[in-house]
Amino acid sequence: MEQIGNMIGWETVKMVIGLIGVLAFVVFNALILTWAERKVAGHMQRRIGPKEVGPYGLIQPIADALKLLGKEILTPRDVDKPLYCLAPMIIFVPVLVSFVVIPFSSSLLVMDINVGILVILAFSSLSVFSILMAGWGSNNKYALIGAIRSIAQNIAYEIPLLLSLLPIIMMTNSFSLKTIAEAQSGLWFIFYQPVAFLIYFIAGVAETNRTPFDLPEAESELVAGYHTEYSGMRFALFFLAEYTNIFIVSAIAVTFFLGGYQGPFLPGIVWFLLKSYFLVFVIMWLRWTFPRVRFDQLLNISWKALIPLSFINLLVTGGLLKL
Amino acid sequence: MVERIKTELGAALEGISIAEVNYRERGYHLSLEVAAGALLKVARFFDERGFYLSAIICVDYKEYLELVYIFSNHTSLCKVKVSLKIDPAKPVAPTISTIFDCAYWHEREIREFYGVLFDGHPNMTYLFLHDGIDSYPMRREKVPVSDEDKRALGSSRPGEGEDTFFVNLGPQHPSTHGVLRVVLKMDGEYVEEAEPVLGYLHRMHEKMAENRSYQQFLPNTARMDYLGPMAFNLGYVTAVERLCGIGVPDRANYVRVILTELNRLSSHLMWLGAYLADLGALTPFLFVFDDREQINDILEPVTGSRLTYCYFRFGGLYNDVDETFITGTKAFIARMRSRFVLYDKLVSGNVIFTNRTRGIGVISKERARKQAVSGPVLRGAGIAMDIRKMEPCAAYGELDFEIPVGTRGDALDMYHVRVREMENAVKIIEQALARLPEGPFMTEKVPKKLKPPKGDLYHTVETPRGELGIYIVSDESDKPYRMKWRVPSFSNLMIFPELAKGNMLADAVAILGSLDLVIPEIDR
């Protein structure tokens, strides 16, 4: 081990192990979240979710995954093959990159880049490309309408996302997520910036296309939105990317506003996971409670309400910091 | 009202024979016979006096085809039947769709089922049937469709424009509408034109009615509207009883009212769940089904089925209700009142819901009259007409309930009207339970083979969706000669294209949901 480390460079080995860990966590997280979604939905709807497949339905996601693996790989006739086949692969790039910079605990961090949050935000804009490729390449009107709605929504809500994180960055003078998490050893930032937390949370839910902002996949109108024509493993990749995005949004909210991995008694990673999964539960709770917001109302919320509010918040924070 | 119309008619139009008939036996007050030239004048006469066109029916008497127009009034009870005889070899008639918009689809239906060509109708193409059918289905003898007719009927093809594209909403729906296909011409997110395509569930009920005796047709009535089958059952049974002059004991009448109102509750609950599922809130759908299962638990021991009830019989009921039913219903009513509070808190105050439905799909009173909408849609538009008050059947005349009316005519008003109708249904059930008399549940001496006297009857009943009209022509045999079902969803759907124009796709879906359509009754 020492020799390998000295040959290649210790940093590289650490990075490779970190990446493998990230991949494992992504898969593990997706399995848990698919199970949790159906159980949470079930209990909120006065029934039990999956129960027969293993104790408490815990093997259900594995059955789902195996079934999707065993499906026929179907490429519809008139699709644009390069776009159609590349879209599900490209949607994973921002997800994996985001995991590289999120601190799971004070020592579990693949790489501490000093412009951490900028990397995440920049790469998450790339997911828009993948959706457009999926929608256009599918040669299907529903997919196209869904993709166009999704792009408009994503672009509109990226701005309040960034603007609501800026006050925290101004307060800690750093883009690195680890520094921001460390800076909350006194009082969590949510008490300093409650408005920013709300704006970030709403914008985050909109970014991941979850109800009440899930018009791009509106089932009653558009069949299934931008992944209408995808089946089998390709669909599973879209599914995986969506659930991982939910986790990333919650993880960033935890790191910026809820103290990251800080907490008494239990090790850092346990606190981190507890807080993140609590926020994930809140996002799922929203899905099963609210109806869908109409598209122009959705854009109005972003442009007319969230962006001015986050600007005002930013100005007030800047003013207070100066004093 | 009837006298006034009769004198005004006599004054306005000469050469038309007006007969006053026995309303109890026939279901309408006046009967007019017109020739083709005078039809438009008569239609305009009724339009000016605020009547609406309830139904257009075509009956095939072998020597001639008769077109029957039933005009009805929202404010006072006055029904007029106008009949026009046409030649079966070359059936042609003038269209009245320029005066009454709702005639547009009625005439298309008669065109494809009977072969009657309506002069001046803008679009005589297939509505229900598929391309290339060989004969006119509802004619008594096999009358083949000529080739040029086939071409004319099957010639509707949408044309793509420069900036617009076509999107199909259905026939396979992720939501619960059923097999309705709406061809939307879209400009980006906005709908320019909406054209519903029907007939994906045409199950030939009217043709079956001519081949089955009155008793054998009873199960069909429940399958026409599977969400409100009791009301359809009630309408059919009371229509035939009226035609044959069979009386019904009081206990049976009260039980009929209780069961129909339970069914109305169940249907409106289902509408609520489906509407919210359309808008994206999936949880109330499951809560609603919980309530429906409670209703099924009450109805199943009494009627024997969970969905397609066939419980009313000519002269009364199939079997009596017992103590379990009464205690069960009382417990259910108590529970339901607390559920209303729950739904109110969950839905009525929700900002997203009100934003999605306020100001969407506004129906004015004039359009409601011209398109002959009925039921909660009509009351949401502001016209307070309920057939349970205007022409009560069973025990409705002795019970006290109110008619909720909306003010703006938008989708939110329809929601409030239906919620209040649910509360009124609970009130009616409570009263009927309190006044339930003892006694027989079935008249004695109902003949095994029912042979009603010769004549016709137009009978209306209020289903959860609106006005159901049944027109029966009897020729003294034990099978009906013609039975036409004027279903509420058919007329309610006719107003959808003009409401959807200019709205976004999401709004079009919300409007479609607020009309509460059930497709099997449209397609019959």
Add this chain to the structure above:
Amino acid sequence: MEKEIFPVKFAVVEKVLDLARANSLWPMTFGLACCAIEMMSTAMSRFDLDRFGAGAFRATPRQADLMIVTGTVTKKMAPVLTTLYEQMPSPKWVIAMGNCAISGGPFVFEGQYNIIEGVDLLVPVDVYVPGCPPRPEALLEGFLKLEEKITGTRRFPGPENRW
């Protein structure tokens, strides 16, 4: 059901895949008529279909593997049904629910001109669930029979081999 035939059989892998497929059947929302309401009731809180893993109703045929034909198939609807069936990727299954889907139901009479008497004239059917409409328990039994058809073993003991 359609499966591709390979020249070599991997017994254990096939068994595991079959188990996975049986426990994760995703139906497509294809409600035609009255039986659709009973199918919805089966998916709701009292008779929860999600217990067996089959609760995720997908709207698009590409992501579904089970088509439950609930209701009468008319001649106008028949090409739509076959197109949807073709769009589903294999392995796929069909349950014919209700008398109308099995053989035309109560709408078969002399001189009928518009319905298809039984959906098995259009697509291969795996399980027939009779009734007009069948009770939700009947549809659940149909599901269990389909799972038995896929895996070869039955999940709960049936009434005939209870004692």
